[in-house]
């Protein structure tokens with residue numbers, strides 16, 4: 001197959017998986033949609049806008065912490081202890097969920113200041129996020145950049161297979177860990193640990209539990225950007241899977257579930273209604289893509305995302321369960337956000 005045919009085939013296969021997931025997840029009780037599907041091109045742009053909202057403090061808090069502690073992080077993980085000199089082999093940095101790449105620039109600049117370079121692997125399922133990060137980092141000296149449009153697990157495996165002898169630093173920033181259910185977060189951290197060797201590290205950014213009023217504003221902002229981000233999932237299903245969701249008939253809802261320590265995003269049906277999903281003929285040859293109808297009662301919700309919040313000690317315990325030791329933890333008290341450096345000692 002030529003590369004253009006291959007990428008058309010891959011994107012058709014991706015859409016077929018999307019169709020099968022939507023069909024299955026909308027037949028569950030309660031109805032659900034996987035949060036990874038929030039990030040098409042428009043969804044990624046809306047998420048970037050969320051990161052700039054005054055009520056969403058995660059990105060600014062993490063940037064503040066990185067700007068303060070990047071030299072320390074780099075010297076602890078990427079440079080040999082004590083000497084302040086470059087290691088013989090170049091460090092590998094792998095960012096899981098790269099966003100715009102701006103946070104990695106802060107670490108890359110600290111490396112450059114220390115006279116070092118890095119091989120950077122960016123892993124994201126959003127091609128738009130990858131392209132933007134590659135552009136941002138591609139301009140930096142002594143930094144080589146490879147993008148992987150893959151799930152975190154596959155991308156990390158591919159990046160680890162390409163590493164040289166230098167240390168590896170994995171970045172899981174922006175509280176992306178919070179979008180995993182707690183048992184899945186444990187499994188995921190364990191799979192990261194298994195891909196690493198002694199001397200490697202994971203830099204984990206995680207949002208902390210804070211007053212409910214602050215969480216509500218962060219996930220249901222007065223400008224309606226988060227509502228647009230959530231409802232765009234229906235736009236995407238309409239566009240890619242030939243569905244007939246009436247956007248005005250679904251409301252964005254964000255609730256703080258204190259017992260489960262998570263903010264939940266839902267889309268609530270404002271009336272009794274039926275929605276037809278009629279995937280395009282080109283998809284029909286692949287898997288479960290027959291047309292189907294979904295019925296909604298008034299007030300019924302589709303659960304689209306969970307965003308778990310942690311206590312500082314819970315983050316350390318989670319790292320420990322996965323086989324890491326806490327090397328350092330830094331907390332931003334303005335937004336209540338933690339950056340934890342977890343290392344592999346054996």
Ligand code: AVI
Pocket residue numbers: 050058174175176177178179218219226305306307
């Ligand atoms: C990407 N992720 C960590 C964000 C979060 O805070 O859970 C996604 C998001 N959802 C609504 N606003 C931001």
